[in-house]
Amino acid sequence: MLFRQAGIFHTDYAADRAMFPIPLDRWMVGVLLALGLAAPWVFSSLALTSYVMPWLIWAAAALGLNLILGWAGQFHFGYAAIMGIGAYTAVHGVRAGIPWEIAVVLGGLMATVVGIVFAFAALRVKGLYLALSTLALQFVMDWVISHVPAISGGVSATLQAPTLRLLGQQVTSEAGLYYVALGWCLFVTVFMLNLRRTALGRALVAVREKDFAAAVIGVQSFYYKLVAFATSSFIGGVSGAILVFTFYHAVTPEQFSVNVSIELLAMVIVGGLASIIGSYFGAAFILLLPGQINQLVAWTAKLMGADIGVETLAHIPQMVYGALIIGVLLVEPMGLGKLYANVRNYLLVWPFGYARK
């Protein structure tokens, strides 16, 4: 009823393959887009810069990781390192006088090159072995970044990111930085939406599902795994660069350490493999929820007048957060994106549920 399909007749293949064939989906995307554009006026300065903007950038990064994990089905435990490569390359590029846009793309390309070189070796193994070799990428890059002074400026050094200049214009306002992040996030999202309806996306899923069956219809698994690694590395590299220029304003090795890689994996898995909206949910869940739980626990404790020690108070949110992750995955192993899809599927025929076969 809400997502009404009745009366929608596609008369050509283009309409059938439209990004959002159902009107309510189009309306919802339109509203979200309007909200995204109006965000600098809707949200407070604090919410905009410390919640909405980083959320969008992490969602873009999670989408990049989802490309390789959800679509192509290959483990990647070193995605934060890939983002770090992009960030450091872009920062050094801008400091060397390269225009910002080009430096960011260079960051993406550098991440792509490292990703491909690494994938050539790592893709010779599968499954858990691939997971471990990508973890090695993370540790190698961590070490290289922190121990080569030319990159990091020395152990535990912080490298200031120059001001973001878009087409020669300085962008320093909160709204301006937010729009840069929004633009990149939208670009990645549209790319992923297109991936769902092109030959490339289908080939990736074929490789994920059955590589021998993919080969027999002419899909060369190794090549498409490489393409997936390269593309997701590019997305990761640019996301890392944008994160540093709009949010962190400085770059340190810890920003892209191994626990960030694990958090990214959690975003994709909690959000839902091969789910686009799930990557947004997942990024929000991993990035924003801990803070909210903290506040909620503190507030509840105060409300109940319970005398809880500071240390316990700091640990309760972590337990709640962990339990929530397990809870989500128990209820729906395919993540928050699938939960959303279930609700949507229910509403597709509601209130005439019996109409479903």
Next chain:
Amino acid sequence: MSQAGAHASGPVLRCDAVERHFGGLVALSGVDMQIERGEIFGLVGPNGSGKTTLTNAITGFYPPQSGRILLHGRDITGLAPHKVARLGVARTFQNLALFNGMTVLDNILLGRHVHMRPSVVRTALYWFMSRQDEIANRAVVEEVIDFMQLESVRDELVDAIPIGLKKRVELARALVAEPEFLILDEPMAGMNQEEKEYMARFILDARDERGVTVLLIEHHMDIITGICDRMLVLSYGEVIGTGIPRDVIADPGVIKAYLGGAHTAA
């Protein structure tokens, strides 16, 4: 529509003394086989006689250790599977090899892979570089969906449809590649009589309307004698009979090895 006619003369496939062993197990020993254009060629034999191994040798999964495989006179021995596919060879698998989590339509669209040029840039610039191509290929796919009578399940997830339909979807995926040579590995396993008859008709139509040459692996002797032009019997990796089905199944050696004493071409 079909590429048939591009190589007008000579056999479609020729195997010369193909040998394949796995460790000490000899799966194929000196198999010779020749399939002419437009034939439906039956390949039968007891379980473990090397039928699927021969198929895997042709399609590049298990390259033979000796012997040659010629496709239209061109040596394809040891060529990687995805390259064999690009030469107009399509196949289906004994234990279905569909891509779960995708719709029937997307599965069949994947069969068009060799005719499409997937790339990252084309995906990013979908509206300018991919849309026309996708629609053109969709039209071809829809024609085969029509042909295979799969309209009603087009948008279903492939995991959710019954096995008889899955077999049909797999055949459709093979056909949309517009192959010249089609290998069907037990397309009727687990089917009831009605589904078998449907499948037999689809195979005959594929040959008659699309000019496809077919290599058919099957255990149902009624199907083999009913639709195959010629056949070959394998036993323990060796050819024990080849020729017109009526003659082959009358051969005492074949009866002994495969049909089990009495003549039961039921």
